[in-house]
Amino acid sequence: MKLSKSEEQLMQYIWKRKKAFMNELLEMYPEPKPANTTVATLLKRMKDKGYIDYEQMGRSRQYYPTVNKSDYFSRHLKGLIRKYFDDSPSTFASFFTRETDLTEDQLKELQDIVEQELERRKK
């Protein structure tokens, strides 16, 4: 089952820290911070959905992700490409370069990236 919007938000913090206690996570929210019970609820639901787990550390729990951010995101992205671009990554790519306000420098950077990726595959 998918993460909801606000669960995803929290998930970002967990990914960033690798491991974190609830209070640390709460810290990470910008003002106005949610009630701690709100975060607790989210953590519980996320655990139920299988996206995180925890290790009991004395009085409290240290939470950590059970899914990798890249994997999660790449599934996400593939879904989008399927939905919006009829499964064509290159159509997506052209959209991306045109519509995402890339600066000239970033476009050049992208050139390098593609270049390197092509190199990498030759071997």
Place this chain on the structure above:
Amino acid sequence: MKLSKSEEQLMQYIWKRKKAFMNELLEMYPEPKPANTTVATLLKRMKDKGYIDYEQMGRSRQYYPTVNKSDYFSRHLKGLIRKYFDDSPSTFASFFTRETDLTEDQLKELQDIVEQELERRKK
């Protein structure tokens, strides 16, 4: 307000047709098609959210999008990039080329795209 999952689905069909009556939209669904009242409900909600509008044509309505697919998607994408890549399109790009199963041909195509975009900007 954002479109929900199944509203987005329907929105795709509307974008594809540019203009369509409910029965035409219903046609476009794969089996098992939803009840026509389901589609009617979605149309109503989408109209309330401001994503579509209609023109009364005799007995029924011809619906059309009030938001452009590219705009909608590009907002979507920018949101994602912000959320997952700290606002760095190039980090996103490198992720994209590495993780999206692009074939070699597609990578080359992407090279061309970037090349052309750079050209385009020179002028």
Place this chain on the structure above:
DNA sequence: GAACTGTTTCTACAAGTGTAGAATATAAAT
């Protein structure tokens, strides 16, 4: 004009979400 057919609105309901108070547990501090 009575019956039929397709459209739209109303109503409904279960599941999921955002949010958090109340209650409880539990360790730390005095």
Place this chain on the structure above:
DNA sequence: ATTTATATTCTACACTTGTAGAAACAGTTC
């Protein structure tokens, strides 16, 4: 041991979503 601070669970409630039946309408057909 009593207070205090914090973490976790329970409970709650309003809102959104997916889905569709029932009802009301509006042409179309016999």
